[in-house]
Amino acid sequence: MNNRLGRQTVTFDNPPIIIETASTVGQKEGKGPLKSTFDVILDDDTLGEKSWEKSESMLQKKTALLALEKAKLQQSDIDYILAGDLLNQCVGAHYSVRDFDIPFLGLYGACSTMTESMSIGSMIVSAGFADYAMCLTSSHFCSSEIQFRNPLEYGGQRTPSAQWTVTGAGCAILSSKGTGPKITHVTTGKVIDKGVTDISNMGAAMAPAAIDTLIAHFNDTHRTPDYYDMILTGDLGVVGSDILVELMLKEGFDIRTKHKDCGKMIFDIEGQDVHAGGSGCGCCSSVFCGYVYRELKRHNLSKVLVMATGALMNPMIIEQGESIPAIAHAVAIEI
Amino acid sequence: MNNRLGRQTVTFDNPPIIIETASTVGQKEGKGPLKSTFDVILDDDTLGEKSWEKSESMLQKKTALLALEKAKLQQSDIDYILAGDLLNQCVGAHYSVRDFDIPFLGLYGACSTMTESMSIGSMIVSAGFADYAMCLTSSHFCSSEIQFRNPLEYGGQRTPSAQWTVTGAGCAILSSKGTGPKITHVTTGKVIDKGVTDISNMGAAMAPAAIDTLIAHFNDTHRTPDYYDMILTGDLGVVGSDILVELMLKEGFDIRTKHKDCGKMIFDIEGQDVHAGGSGCGCCSSVFCGYVYRELKRHNLSKVLVMATGALMNPMIIEQGESIPAIAHAVAIEI
Known part of the structure; x- marks a missing residue:
């Protein structure tokens, strides 16, 4: 077997290249230390949608479309989109890609999904099964809070070890050719x-x-x-x-x-x-x-x-x- | 790019072999027309667990272990396990594999997950990233019914187009060598x-x-x-x-x-x-x-x-x- 190092690692004869990325974050994230590094900071975390689940889905969709635009690629150039999110039955991803004309592989790795997506995407691209693969994940504070914790209106105290779910999405386009990391x-x-x-x-x-x-x-x-x-x-x-x-x-x-x-x-x-x-x-x-x-x-x-x-x-x-x-x-x- | 046929299909220079499978079903499925073809028919759909979610997880775990046993393989032989199920955040899969010492890729494709798993597994094995990959999915009537529909005790009528969620699991082991389909x-x-x-x-x-x-x-x-x-x-x-x-x-x-x-x-x-x-x-x-x-x-x-x-x-x-x-x-x- 080629390409395998030890029990858990593979390496690539043809390392896939991350030719472009796009990132979108919510208002709170847009006031944080990394504010100058995101492509889009939302001025409305609802994205004009009537539910937080739909907002998250739209967040993911817009980020994917922005990545395509930045890479000057069409949907027809992309061989696979590998996406996931935290919502029950991954509806953030499924409703974001249903208007796309791209073969889809749905992943669930909770907050590990972005590197799971890049892992599988790398293997598929490196092996020649795809010229381009898109890796896409999102989370939204409001959809996560109501699903995993409490209604947004609930005024409970958060413990010191509690974390704040980021409203944001990222999309990376992997390719077998081109320049980049x-x-x-x-x-x-x-x-x-x-x-x-x-x-x-x-x-x-x-x-x-x-x-x-x-x-x-x-x-x-x-x-x-x-x-x-x-x-x-x-x-x-x-x-x-x-x-x-x-x-x-x-x-x-x-x-x-x-x-x-x-x-x-x-x-x-x-x-x-x-x-x-x-x-x-x-x-x-x-x-x-x-x-x-x-x-x-x-x-x-x-x-x-x-x-x-x-x-x-x-x-x-x-x-x-x-x-x-x-x-x-x-x-x-x-x- | 090699291996690609048209927009959505790939083919394999080294087609992966399904060297072994295992299947387990519940009592109702065990009375159906295919009853003689399953490896295990449960005599207790709870599998001795205290919740239906844990029952499903145990169902998946036992089926995976049976596939290993039938293939005369150890966990250390398996390079990846690709698994999923219908439960929120795929807890059927996650709790089934947590005692396994095998790199894990979590998938969500609803009822399409088995062939999603075999698709990604095939690409990974064919490309030489794995000698063996396990593809594993499950569903359980009781855990699905309470999650997607109604409490089990609820006596509502089902419409004629409604389907009955199978209590069952299947595991297929893909390999780069050996005999089989x-x-x-x-x-x-x-x-x-x-x-x-x-x-x-x-x-x-x-x-x-x-x-x-x-x-x-x-x-x-x-x-x-x-x-x-x-x-x-x-x-x-x-x-x-x-x-x-x-x-x-x-x-x-x-x-x-x-x-x-x-x-x-x-x-x-x-x-x-x-x-x-x-x-x-x-x-x-x-x-x-x-x-x-x-x-x-x-x-x-x-x-x-x-x-x-x-x-x-x-x-x-x-x-x-x-x-x-x-x-x-x-x-x-x-x-």
Whole structure:
């Protein structure tokens, strides 16, 4: 078998190129530290729709269309669109792509979906099954809040470890040719459940999955954290990031100077009252497709490991006393 | 670009082989016409679990373990498991695999998930990214009924077009080597929404997607229905199958003698009071991994097109007045 490194990692003879990205975020995200790096900041988080689910769907659709426009491509150029979101039965994605004339592969990896999409997309493009593949995910604070937590009008206190679901979407177009950052390796995560049951502490639930995938990536590739300019996690937030860095150190990998987390970067943690930081499929996708992609194109970053993390429960199964399984998928990107 | 035929189809230089399958069904399915073809018929649809969601998860887990056992493989032999189900946030799959030591890719394609899984799995195995990939899906009548429709205790009438969600799971192991039926082509569907809004008529909502993918498959491969011994849809049921056959005829493709539908095959439609037939991710997966795989291995069938179909809505978005988008993914199998 070619292309396989160790148990969880594959590498590419023909690394797919991220030829273009698009990112859209909501009003709150548009006031955060990364505000200058997004393509679009919404002035109306409803996007003119009558429900939050439809708003999220429209957010995803507009972001995909913007990516096509920026790449100067037509829908007919795209061989596959790989998309997902957090909503029940992934309706954010399904209603966003139903007007598209593009073969569709639906994914669910909770907040890990963006790197799951880029992982599968990379394999499909690299192997010659596609010239172009679009990777697309979104989340919306309002649709997530009512689905996973409480009605928007409910004035409950949030715990210090709670995270704020990002209103945002990101779309990356992978291609077998062109110029831009390349995806060189994909490390696919396992489902890891260390028994955390607090749904207001997703960071703690997801950190063990991030650790598992990160160690697998270093072992499979024989790389150390020094190899990368940035090791970017999706939405571990303040609590999960601290756990990751501390436990990685105990495992012999010092990522202290390399680690960044999209959930910590997208908001002013103190000033925007987001407690432990941002979360959601749209957190990693908007930060990667915005800030990180720009920095790669400008050669301010040249080697980045992007690892979105997802918590794979639903509210009902937690009420039934279950713990929270999680997963993390990593893609290594170089320019 | 190699391997691509037309807009939606890919073919394989190294066709992946379905080296083994496993199927498990519930008590009602175990009294149907295909009862002798399943590996396991449950004598207790709860599987000893305290909630229907956990029952479904255990159903999927046991089916995966049985497939490994039948194939004489260890978890460490499997490079990827690609799984999904109908439950919110796919908890059927996530809780089934959390004890597995296998890299995981989570999919959501509603009842189309089995062929989505086999499509992506085929590409990954054929391209050399994996020696072995497991494709796994499930559905459970009780967990689906309470999530999508009514409490189990609710004694409402079902409409004639309503379908009965299959309690069942199927697991197929794909490999780059070995003997067995091969996956020669994959045709990936687009999301198609023709405006059907009746969630008690999934067959009508899904039939247009099945037609779209089937026409794409014939056009891309330059094949006609005559090429196949069987054209198998997932769960169009009685209503959707009639629509499919009739509209395909109008499009110039006579599939009348070739078409079978898992939802019509798994139950005695009249005798088991299932109205328009079976449905669910577990319908196509248990019938394919049971009856169809056996017939292929016995050379009673040699060329089969398997196309699972999925309705991509959730109950909330239908209440918001939306119609039902659907999708169908086809895999061509030969021995």
